Amino acid sequence: MAERIAVAPSDILLVVDVQNDFCPGGNLAVTKGDEVVAIVNRLCQRFHHVVLTQDWHPRGHLSFASSHPGRKPFETIVLPYGPQVLWPDHCVQETQGAEFHAGLRIPHAELVLHKGYHRAIDSYSAFFENDRTTPTGLAGYLRERGLARLFVAGLAFDFCVRYSAEDAHRAGFGVVVVEDACRAIDVDGSAAATRQSLADLGVALIGADAIVER
Ligand SMILES: [Zn+2]
Numbered sequence: 758m759a760e761r762i763a764v765a766p767s768d769i770l771l772v773v774d775v776q777n778d779f780c781p782g783g784n785l786a787v788t789k790g791d792e793v794v795a796i797v798n799r800l801c802q803r804f805h806h807v808v809l810t811q812d813w814h815p816r817g818h819l820s821f822a823s824s825h826p827g828r829k830p831f832e833t834i835v836l837p838y839g840p841q842v843l844w845p846d847h848c849v850q851e852t853q854g855a856e857f858h859a860g861l862r863i864p865h866a867e868l869v870l871h872k873g874y875h876r877a878i879d880s881y882s883a884f885f886e887n888d889r890t891t892p893t894g895l896a897g898y899l900r901e902r903g904l905a906r907l908f909v910a911g912l913a914f915d916f917c918v919r920y921s922a923e924d925a926h927r928a929g930f931g932v933v934v935v936e937d938a939c940r941a942i943d944v945d946g947s948a949a950a951t952r953q954s955l956a957d958l959g960v961a962l963i964g965a966d967a968i969v970e971r
Pocket residue numbers: 812813814820847848873
């Protein structure tokens with residue numbers, strides 16, 4: 758049986774991109790993405806501190822295939838900051854697709870962090886944009902508030918959850934990925950690559966049921 762982890766006062770739950778466009782019926786639907794909603798709703802009750810991220814793109818964002826004539830979604834191109842997977846238009850500011858899933862219930866969330874709002878840079882991670890140098894400010898926010906360990910859940914496991922968890926680890930935070938509270942896009946083996954990468958870094962993957970209140 759898996760080890761149990763007790764939630765400490767300095768822990769936070771980071772809920773990544775549980776938005777309509779990443780759920781079935783959305784523009785960049787993650788298979789069964791909506792299944793994380795009920796799990797996250799239960800899980801968040803065990804945490805004093807919860808932060809949400811919200812993918813929040815301007816129209817014509819450079820990560821959209823539609824911004825590159827002749828390109829199709831899920832192709833990879835090279836942008837000035839490196840390789841970039843091209844996505845269907847998604848999570849456009851002030852659209853229904855960018856809204857959180859209507860079933861999400863986290864009234865005590867302390868911060869909603871928008872990301873991907875610079876037209877020319879995508880942002881998978883909650884900590885750094887995809888140029889890997891432009892910070893979102895989240896690390897400073899967590900440090901200033903004395904929050905030391907992140908439990909990461911949401912969408913999608915193999916992109917925004919992965920990059921957020923890896924950056925948190927590199928920034929010196931404790932990190933636990935709540936695997937059953939995530940769902941993956943799985944492009945070209947990206948879900949398996951994520952498991953391998955997190956294991957290499959020593960980031961724990963656990964189930965939501967193993968997280969208990971102190
Ligand atoms: Zn996006």
